[in-house]
Amino acid sequence: MSSAASAYAQAPPPSQPAGLPRLLAGVPAHGALSLQEHLEIHGEAPRKPRRRRRSESPLIARIEAAGLLGRGGGAFPTARKLRSVASAGRRPVVVVNAAEGEPASLKDRTLMRARPHLVLDGGELAASSLGAEEVIVCVCAGARASAEQAAAAIAERSRAGDSSSPRIRLQLVPNHYLSGQESALVSYLNGRRALPTFTPPLPFEQGVGRAPTLVSNAETLAHLALIARHGPEWFRELGTPSEPGSALVTLSGPVAHPGVYEIELGAPLSSLIDAAGGATDGVRAALVGGYAGSWIDAGRLPSLALSDEYLAQHRARLGAGVVLLLSEHACPAAETARVARWLASQSSGQCGPCVNGLQALAMTLTETARGVARAKAEERIARLASLVQGRGACAHPDGAVEFILSAVQIFGSEFADHARLGTCEACALAGELPIPDAAARAHGGLRRARLA
Amino acid sequence: MSYRLRVNPIACEAHGMCAELLPERITPDEWGYPLISAEPLPESLLEHARRAAQACPTLALLLERERARS
Numbered sequence: 001m002s003s004a005a006s007a008y009a010q011a012p013p014p015s016q017p018a019g020l021p022r023l024l025a026g027v028p029a030h031g032a033l034s035l036q037e038h039l040e041i042h043g044e045a046p047r048k049p050r051r052r053r054r055s056e057s058p059l060i061a062r063i064e065a066a067g068l069l070g071r072g073g074g075a076f077p078t079a080r081k082l083r084s085v086a087s088a089g090r091r092p093v094v095v096v097n098a099a100e101g102e103p104a105s106l107k108d109r110t111l112m113r114a115r116p117h118l119v120l121d122g123g124e125l126a127a128s129s130l131g132a133e134e135v136i137v138c139v140c141a142g143a144r145a146s147a148e149q150a151a152a153a154i155a156e157r158s159r160a161g162d163s164s165s166p167r168i169r170l171q172l173v174p175n176h177y178l179s180g181q182e183s184a185l186v187s188y189l190n191g192r193r194a195l196p197t198f199t200p201p202l203p204f205e206q207g208v209g210r211a212p213t214l215v216s217n218a219e220t221l222a223h224l225a226l227i228a229r230h231g232p233e234w235f236r237e238l239g240t241p242s243e244p245g246s247a248l249v250t251l252s253g254p255v256a257h258p259g260v261y262e263i264e265l266g267a268p269l270s271s272l273i274d275a276a277g278g279a280t281d282g283v284r285a286a287l288v289g290g291y292a293g294s295w296i297d298a299g300r301l302p303s304l305a306l307s308d309e310y311l312a313q314h315r316a317r318l319g320a321g322v323v324l325l326l327s328e329h330a331c332p333a334a335e336t337a338r339v340a341r342w343l344a345s346q347s348s349g350q351c352g353p354c355v356n357g358l359q360a361l362a363m364t365l366t367e368t369a370r371g372v373a374r375a376k377a378e379e380r381i382a383r384l385a386s387l388v389q390g391r392g393a394c395a396h397p398d399g400a401v402e403f404i405l406s407a408v409q410i411f412g413s414e415f416a417d418h419a420r421l422g423t424c425e426a427c428a429l430a431g432e433l434p435i436p437d438a439a440a441r442a443h444g445g446l447r448r449a450r451l452a
Numbered sequence: 453m454s455y456r457l458r459v460n461p462i463a464c465e466a467h468g469m470c471a472e473l474l475p476e477r478i479t480p481d482e483w484g485y486p487l488i489s490a491e492p493l494p495e496s497l498l499e500h501a502r503r504a505a506q507a508c509p510t511l512a513l514l515l516e517r518e519r520a521r522s
Contacts, residue, residue, distance in 0.1 A: 198460045351461035352485040387481050393462045 020238070021262040022246050023115060023222050032149040035156045038117035045121045046228050056086060057129035059228055066232035067244045068224065072097060072180070072217030073292070073320040075243075075308060078224065081214060084204040086130050088212030094127040094166070095189065095208065096120075096137040098146065098218035099173045099180030102290045103434045104322045107248035108218045109143035110260040115222065116153035120168060122221025125228050126214060127166040135168045136208065137218075138185055142175040142436070175436060177291075177346035181394050182215045184348070195348045196394035217320075219248050239265035243307045247318070252434065253325030254281035265318075266307040272323065282328035285410050287433075289319030291343060292399025294406040295336075315406070324433065331426035333369035333418045335433045336407035340365045342435040343400040354397040357388035361404055368415055371422030381408055454518040457488050457501060463512035470513045473504040486513070 026033060026041045033041070064079035085092045096119060100108040112119060123135040137154070139147045147170065154168050171189065173179045179194045186207045188194035207213020216224075223245060227235050236244040243265040249272060252258040256277025263272055269286070273279055285295050286304070294316035296304065304310070308317050326332060344358035361384045367373035374380075385405055388397045408415060418424065457477065466484035476497055477489045493501055505513045 196462075198462050352464060352466055352483055353461065353481065356483040356485075387487075391459075391461055391485070393460070 018237070020246060020264060022226060022238075023111060023118065023219065023248060024260075024262045032114055032116050032153065035117055035153070035160060038115070042118065042121075042226070042229060045125060045225060056083070059125060059129040059224075060086065062227060062232050063224060066227045066235040067242075068220065068227060068235070069243060070217055071219040071223070071247060071321065073102075073290075075317070078216065078220055081204065081216065082126065082129065085212045085214045088204055090211050092130045092132045092212040092214060093208040094123055094130065094132045094135045095185060095203075095213055095215045096123045096135060096218055096221055097180055097182075097185060097215050098137065098139045098143075098150075099185060100140050100143070100320075101175070101177040101180045102292075102320055102322060103177075103436050104250060104252060104287075104290050104324050105320050106250045107260045107321055109140065109146040111218055111222060111248065112137075112139055112143070112146040113149045116149045117157070118222045118225050119150075119218045120153055120157065121225035121228075122216075122218075122223070123168065124165055125225055126216065126221060130214060132214070133166050135166050136189060137168060137170050138173050138180075138189075139170065140175055140179065141172040147172055177343075178348050178394065178396055181396070183394065185215060186213060195350060196392075196396070198393045219321075240307055240309065242309055247306075247321050249306065249318075249321040249323055251276050251323050251325075253286075253432070254279055254283065254327040255325065256280055263306055266305050266310065269301055269304040269306055269323065272306065273325075279325070283325045284328045284330065284332060285326050287324040287326065287403075288314075288316045288322070290322035290324075291339060291403050292395070293317065293319050293322065294402055295410040297410050326432060329426060329429075330432040331369075331414070331424055331430060332407070332411035333414045334423070334427040334430035336404070336411065337362070337365040337369040338430050339433050339435060340400070340404050340407075343396075343403065347396060348394075351392040351397070353388050353391035357384055357391075358397060358400055360384050361388070361401070365404060365408075369418050369423070369427070371418055371420065373419055377419065378408070381405075455493050455498060455501070455515055456518050457493065457505075458514045458516055459486055459488060460512045460514060461485075463510045464508075465510050465512070467509050469507045469509065470504040473507055474500050477501070478504070 060079055060082045068078040069075040070078055098108040098112045127135050137150055139150055151170050173188055174194050178184050181196050182203050183197040184194045186203045187197050189208045203213040203215050239245045246262050247265050249261050249263050251272055255273055261275055283298050285297050286301055287293055287295050296314050311317055340362040344362040347354045347358055349355055364377050364380050368377045385401045388401050468480055468484050470486050471478045471480045478486045481487050501515050505515045
């Protein structure tokens with residue numbers, strides 16, 4: 001059994017779903033699996049676990065036994081989230097979160113495009129276990145192919161006709177870094193702008209239409225759909241005891257085939273890079289967890305394992321499964337300063353310390369990278385970071401600070417050289433780390449998106 | 453019963469009233485937004501804290517009962 005599988009591997013036989021891939025089993029190189037193909041690979045979803053009047057749906061205990069953790073970045077136990085929503089009293093709403101605002105992540109849109117029925121199965125099963133009658137599937141407006149496949153899959157299911165199922169509808173959400181933040185998504189679904197709100201109330205207490213709302217990542221729900229079919233023991237055949245199962249990872253940077261891969265949690269980074277055809281260039285460092293994540297020096301990469309338990313020693317987390325390799329030819333100072341500016345621009349502009357602090361941090365980092373910083377820039381970065389951390393309504397300032405502080409630490413010698421000598425030759429080439437282009441941002445903005 | 457101060461950072465517009473009324477626990481940062489001390493709020497400061505919360509023009513300063521952590 002390999003510990004990382006290509007996105008486009010052969011499907012395993014229907015009744016023997018051993019090893020990898022799981023979520024990506026049978027994915028055709030182009031287009032999505034039809035409902036028919038989906039059922040041939042995974043079989044029918046189990047009978048919908050109707051919520052009983054007094055007792056909890058048995059599905060929740062199965063999810064708890066499986067130890068499924070949220071794959072949207074927070075790694076929160078899914079069973080606990082389900083229970084919070086179930087115990088909130090009113091009839092809940094289920095939101096499938098495939099907004100995926102993280103520029104370096106493609107896994108939710110890939111899953112939505114290629115395996116829409118698996119995600120929809122998960123949304124329906126979660127809804128049934130909670131007694132919810134409405135499932136809202138949120139897809140980023142910029143991910144056109146994914147939105148089209150989601151819409152087609154929803155239509156296909158309604159033709160197949162199962163009147164007992166909950167209603168499913170698609171909602172496009174703006175291309176903004178924070179659109180997928182839970183409270184921002186709920187705010188958007190309530191007809192307001194996609195901006196984070198002050199909590200409490202949390203979505204499980206008061207969400208869409210004031211109903212208790214389960215906001216769950218698309219990949220998380222796809223795993224839920226497979227656990228409902230094959231059981232918790234099957235789920236735990238892969239992964240580690242504390243982080244069971246497989247996970248989707250978006251790998252980018254100097255590898256032969258960057259893209260979305262399904263890995264066993266705890267798998268070595270080297271096996272992921274091998275699955276992607278190997279490195280095509282020297283690697284200076286890896287960013288794990290995306291733009292709210294942490295840089296890890298190249299020297300530590302050969303032994304790196306992809307689990308939060310392992311990554312904790314490097315102050316890193318897998319987050320939404322983003323692994324970004326920075327080539328030796330890129331300038332880390334210019335690259336991280338550019339991303340810091342973008343992160344500052346993605347503040348929703350609501351909280352003073354985030355607006356002012358990220359702007360000041362980005363500016364100080366940029367000045368350092370260009371060799372025009374005032375004295376004691378390093379102390380200024382540390383002080384600004386402490387003024388930003390924990391002082392926003394959402395976790396954006398904390399994530400951005402994590403990115404900046406780990407960059408300053410890992411690329412300390414590069415920043416010092418730039419502070420002393422000014423820009424380097426590679427500075428002019430900055431552009432290896434992906435950020436959405438200005439045009440896409442202007443279109444996405446924070447306005448309400450329409451389905452074309 | 454213990455109380456703690458919390459800021460709604462979305463509502464806060466850095467008017468600075470709270471830092472003037474409760475300098476023992478609140479200092480403005482370099483942009484004027486309140487930094488709240490993590491120290492517990494003693495009985496003797498409770499009335500001042502209440503007044504600071506009421507004086508906030510955007511009602512962004514919250515005096516909350518410490519909830520037992522479950």
